[in-house]
Amino acid sequence: MQVKSVITIRPQRIKDAADFYRIITEGHFPFFPTNIKSIEAEKRFLRRSRQMWKDRSAFNFTVTLSGKVIGAVGLIPEHDRPYNVEIGYFIDRAMHGKGYALQAALQAELFAKVFWPELRRLQAVIVVDNAPSIRVIEKAGYKREGCLQSYLRCGNDFHDAYMYGKIVR
Ligand SMILES: CC(C)(COP(=O)(O)OP(=O)(O)OC[C@H]1O[C@@H](n2cnc3c(N)ncnc32)[C@H](O)[C@@H]1OP(=O)(O)O)[C@@H](O)C(=O)NCCC(=O)NCCS
Numbered sequence: 001m002q003v004k005s006v007i008t009i010r011p012q013r014i015k016d017a018a019d020f021y022r023i024i025t026e027g028h029f030p031f032f033p034t035n036i037k038s039i040e041a042e043k044r045f046l047r048r049s050r051q052m053w054k055d056r057s058a059f060n061f062t063v064t065l066s067g068k069v070i071g072a073v074g075l076i077p078e079h080d081r082p083y084n085v086e087i088g089y090f091i092d093r094a095m096h097g098k099g100y101a102l103q104a105a106l107q108a109e110l111f112a113k114v115f116w117p118e119l120r121r122l123q124a125v126i127v128v129d130n131a132p133s134i135r136v137i138e139k140a141g142y143k144r145e146g147c148l149q150s151y152l153r154c155g156n157d158f159h160d161a162y163m164y165g166k167i168v169r
Contacts, residue, residue: 007100009061009073009107012049016062017042019069027093031127033154059111063091063104070095073104075112083120085112089136096132105140113168122166127152127159134162142166 021042024034036042052058057079063071071091078084087108091101112119124142126133138144142164150158 001099003099003103005065005098007070007103007107008064009104009111010064011053012046012060012062012072014043014046014050016069017046020046020072023069023071023090023092027090029090031130031133031152031154031159032090033152059108059116061104061108061111063089063100065095065100070100071104073101073108075108075116077116077118082116082118085116085119085122087122087124089133101132101136102139105136109140109166109168119168122168124164125152125161126164127154127161129159137164140166 017039021036021039024032024036036045049058049060053060056077058074058076060072060074062069063073069092071089073087073089076086076088078086087105089101089104089108091104109122112122122142124133124137125148126137128147143166145163145165148161148163151161152159
């Protein structure tokens with residue numbers, strides 16, 4: 001794969017709210033559950049997110065390209081099993097297919113390896129029809145481990161989802 005540009009990840013900021021709201025509402029992502037209904041609601045989410053960063057219950061990053069917000073990637077350690085960390089991501093629809101989600105997943109993994117010493121296993125739960133996300137996670141080296149029936153709710157629909165895992169150490 002040709003790499004034309006390299007993205008950066010950084011902790012999310014409240015001022016990212018309008019960009020996230022636009023990316024999520026214009027994106028109409030069918031398999032990415034979210035119930036953010038306004039920029040104000042997005043700001044509230046980002047405030048909670050900042051608190052979660054402080055108490056180390058989640059690490060949510062903004063993905064930027066040349067300083068412009070183009071998406072997000074997040075890491076959530078399981079509460080009772082902090083050695084398992086779930087990853088999730090989205091990228092602005094206008095920027096799809098350029099390898100940015102793969103870069104974001106790999107940069108988040110590097111962060112977790114360095115700053116989350118408990119980490120043993122990264123995992124992702126992906127709707128079985130979400131072909132681009134499946135491609136990203138497999139390119140990032142995760143293995144499909146099974147299918148969770150009717151596991152993910154997106155709007156009013158419940159979808160089967162694959163569990164992916166990558167043993168890091
Ligand atoms: C999943 C998502 C983040 C991928 O972002 P992206 O920046 O386009 O990802 P990348 O460019 O790194 O890789 C996408 C890969 O999927 C492939 N792809 C795209 N559409 C595809 C399809 N319908 N079928 C199969 N592969 C597909 C691309 O060709 C690319 O693979 P390649 O690099 O081998 O050509 C993006 O589609 C998105 O934001 N989706 C909505 C949110 C979401 O579903 N997040 C995942 C929740 S688990």
